[in-house]
Amino acid sequence: MIYKAHLIDTPTPDQFRIIPNGYIHVNDHGIIEGVYQTLPASLTSEPITDFGDQLLIPAFYDLHVHAPQYRNMGLALDLPLLPWLQTYTFPEESKFSDLHYAERIYRRFVHELWMQGTMRASIFGTVHIPATQLLMKLLDEAGLGAYVGLVGMNRDCPEGLTNTLEDLEEFYKQPGTERVKPIITPRFIPSCTREMLQRLGELAKKYNLPVQSHLSENRNEIRLVHKLMPEVLTYGDGYLKYGLWGQTPTLMAHCCHSRGRELRLLKKYDVIVVHCPTSNCNLGSGAAPIRRFLKKGIRVTLGTDVSGGHNASMLRVMQYTLQTSKLYQTFSLLKEPALKVSEAFYLATKSGGSFFGKCGSFEQGYEFDALVVNDAYLNAEKYTLPQRIERYIFIGDDRDIKHRFCAGKELAEPSLT
């Protein structure tokens, strides 16, 4: 298959690669064979799908999102992290013991990912096995890629919102499907006993599963971790101690207050930071020093963190990434250069995509995860292509996305019922 459009991606973060009226050749397995400004003679007899003046960009990857908090999106953002969890989040997650409720909300959640052009995501479910398995099934049916975690929690949680070590094994022994797979998911250190952390680390090793959790989001949370684990030097050491830190590919969300030793541990064990700036603004958590992370060679990806994040759009996350990077300069004593637009785009596409394999860039051998964007309304005044992608990031939205591809296949709108 050959698609023609204005191709825009970021093979490297420092600038956009833009091929006006370019061609992209995708093979029958959904793998990119090449991109071309002029079609090679060997391909001229192939059928071409011409998207005209539209933009063809890599799909987005949301590396931190809580599916069961979907109903709370845009609500209840008046508290900082710990009381917010107890007041709003845990009561909502408790409802997912009801599989009918779970199906209704998870269908909407899957639809929202599709709508926003998020073709793959790393997702927190709840403690409930049937609901979390159902979520995996709905994602797979929609053709989306995902890692999905049964949330491990057994300490300081409401009744009914805990699980056992046996629950964890039962869930994690299932391998998932080709593109929807399980991921070890301790909620965060304050929600797990040492026994649970230990078991989760063992399961990660036994089944060779990646890990996701939260790290150094909020100052009071960090104080609580130090109280619960007085022996550790940093919050990150608490995961490291139990095999949940780089033993397998590991995502740590937020990292607003990671400094010193914790940064060295992130780098040493190649743990991936998931920056969630919308959520960090909504809950007043702080602003992570992303430029510093990148300079140190720490891998950074982006997440919406719905419903701490009020919005499931990765466009908005890119925008907040750029803004909080600039605000950080104003408030911090360390003057670090703010991120560029191409860097935010790289984090949301190629960097995020790397967690799922070769995804998020239009390079040979990459899976064809892509969006066709019709920005005609935004482009009424005839902008250059670099300006068009910048405006799309800042003021475009889901209504501009006309086609969505995951692993080479165009995805139809998922059913809400």
Place this chain on the structure above:
Amino acid sequence: MIYKAHLIDTPTPDQFRIIPNGYIHVNDHGIIEGVYQTLPASLTSEPITDFGDQLLIPAFYDLHVHAPQYRNMGLALDLPLLPWLQTYTFPEESKFSDLHYAERIYRRFVHELWMQGTMRASIFGTVHIPATQLLMKLLDEAGLGAYVGLVGMNRDCPEGLTNTLEDLEEFYKQPGTERVKPIITPRFIPSCTREMLQRLGELAKKYNLPVQSHLSENRNEIRLVHKLMPEVLTYGDGYLKYGLWGQTPTLMAHCCHSRGRELRLLKKYDVIVVHCPTSNCNLGSGAAPIRRFLKKGIRVTLGTDVSGGHNASMLRVMQYTLQTSKLYQTFSLLKEPALKVSEAFYLATKSGGSFFGKCGSFEQGYEFDALVVNDAYLNAEKYTLPQRIERYIFIGDDRDIKHRFCAGKELAEPSLT
């Protein structure tokens, strides 16, 4: 005329007033006679327009927006204020010497205000008299309310982007129309000679015109003001000295770094702060301590500041108002309670509306400036009315607005040509 819907407004900032399936009675002059949970017997024979399950809310007021920067919206946000002005903004504003260009952009700008539900605005034009008069004409034809300023600037500006004292008088002697009026608009102190500031202060008095300008947006800007006017104790004193500070109703945009004496001057002269948090994030200007302003009794309104602000939606400004208020708590040593959702809504409606008369609330004697919002998609999961308005602010957008009223009249979509 009687309208029926779920009525939501903020007569006081501390909470929403919500009248489910309520009635609002608007007289032939577009003035609100009353709101009712149950229609009084005297009105039962009047015709009723029933908006069903939709929300009826006050319209939005944008107290700081640059119409000629509309084409740059969502672009060129990689520099702080002073180089941003020289690199991106002044070159774009220079184009408005061409009245054809001005008409094309200003029609889009007027359409955007309408689309976003901003029924009245206080607007910066350019130095060009014909273009600025055209902008006023287009706003008036669209039925929107506005104050529009011919921007006064004659120092440290590109050639062709200056005006003379005579230009100012020529523009400001025209009274405007019933709802579209002129406002004295020194760009900011660094762009105006003392003679120009003096003359603008005299014109404000002579024609009894309100004043708008920028104040203490960015640290380097403040340093520049002190260098140019070494005799003043604060940036605000620079305006005060020339009759541009509370002699007539006065708007000062940004005030990120206003402290101490400048706050006392804002309060003493009843100068109105226009908080522009999107812009302050985009340009890394800082975060204004809005809670402190409110505690001191300083009037605060909201502005998009397009194109320092990347978005013309007052919903997004409310959202950033709430977020930056929370971030301020994290970064500042002074712990002030973050703003509540109802407070942000009050700032965008009743507080902003007060600059235009009795506007922005559904109280007796107020002009009927209102929006009918169909949030059916956002309400698929059946939320309470307080949740619906909160979700609309955080994740709603222009496509949800179904009817727009200004001064009692429903406004049709303005023509783009």
